[in-house]
Amino acid sequence: MIDRRIKFRHIQCFVEICRQKSLKKAAERQFLTQPAISKTLKELEDILDTHLLNRSRAGVSLTKEGEVFLHFAEMSVASLQQGLYGVEQISSGGKTRLAVGALPSVAARLMPSVVQALSSLTDDVRLSISDGPHSFLMDRLRRGELDLVIGRLGAPDTMKGISFTQLYHEHVVVVVRPEHPLCGEPNLARLSEWPVLYPSEASAIRPLVERFMIANGIGEIPNRIETVSGAFGRSYVTKSDAIWIISAGVVANEVEDGRLVQLPFDMDTTRGPVGLMVRQESEAGPAERMFRLAVSQTIRDLKMD
Incomplete structure (x- = not known):
């Protein structure tokens, strides 16, 4: 039987702490103070009579009990969200x-x-x-x-x-505006001569691009802008000499229409499943x-x- 002392706020706070791996960041996401979220976590652990998280200066990590509880806690939060959407669906005309x-x-x-x-x-x-x-x-x-x-x-x-x-495979491409100096003489070693739009750290293609750079002997790019924003990339690259490293699908229409040019580098190592x-x-x-x-x-x- 579920202990009636367990409230949704306990589940929600625990899940958020695990996602953020930090009490401070979780408190900010939940619009709470750090002492308040710490108190909520302690209440939950006291009710369950077990430690769910290990605390250290580096942040928090799950105990074995915490790993088990997190799996079902996430399912509970997701199910409730789906229930709310179901109510919204009825209200929106079916x-x-x-x-x-x-x-x-x-x-x-x-x-x-x-x-x-x-x-x-x-x-x-x-x-x-x-x-x-x-x-x-x-x-x-x-x-x-x-x-x-x-x-x-x-x-x-x-x-x-x-x-x-x-569903399918996709690779990364390097694109520039049609009049870019690299169009006449493509050379990976010259990338650092211009601003480079580089995949952000949270993007799925970032590790692939970094491995590609290492494999081709390309060192640190000093003048790089980290983004996966298609809107920003299209606007900035078409109006400047910036170089854009991005998934092929983002710029497929622009390359087909001639608004951007794909440089002829071998990017097969960046190919991955979508x-x-x-x-x-x-x-x-x-x-x-x-x-x-x-x-x-x-x-x-x-x-x-």
Whole structure:
């Protein structure tokens, strides 16, 4: 039997502390003081009569008991969020809400066609689409704020509790404006001569790009801007001599139209799987199944491998 002394605030605070790996950061996210969130955690541990977290100057880490409890605590928070969305669905006239997260490359290249394909299959689904870096989307997926995410396969520690279904492969490209000096004489060794838009630390492609740089003997790039923002990248690169290192899907339309030029570097080592990610305990409802069908049709029509 569940101890009635356990309140939702206990579960919510514990999950947030684990996500942030810091009492201070978790308190900020929950709009609480650090003493208040520490007190809430202690209340939970006292009720369960066990230690869930180890505290140190470096932050917090889960005990074995904490690992077990976190798995089900995250499921509880996500389930409640889905319940709230269900109430919202009834209030919105019966359409099923499907919240989808997409990495920038997916949002730019795949999603417009997916939306068109879905609208031809059904008019009973109300899509909510969010884009952003991998870690941001994974966090929202675990919270239950997103039903699914389409993006690159992340590092193992970011994929705990997540089911991944591969859809296609994608690589990273280096692009510039058509009149850029490198267009006439492509040379990786000259990258540092201009500003470089570089994948941010939280992005899924960052490790791939860094390995590519090391393999090609490219050292530290002093004048680099870390971002995966498609809107900023398109505007800045077309108006300057900046060099943009980004997933191919983000700039596929611009390269095809000639607004950007892909430099002929061998980027095969940055090739990686893009797939559909959901929480392991979730079951696909009718809306998600129709969405998956629309995705499959789009990938086939666009001939994406």
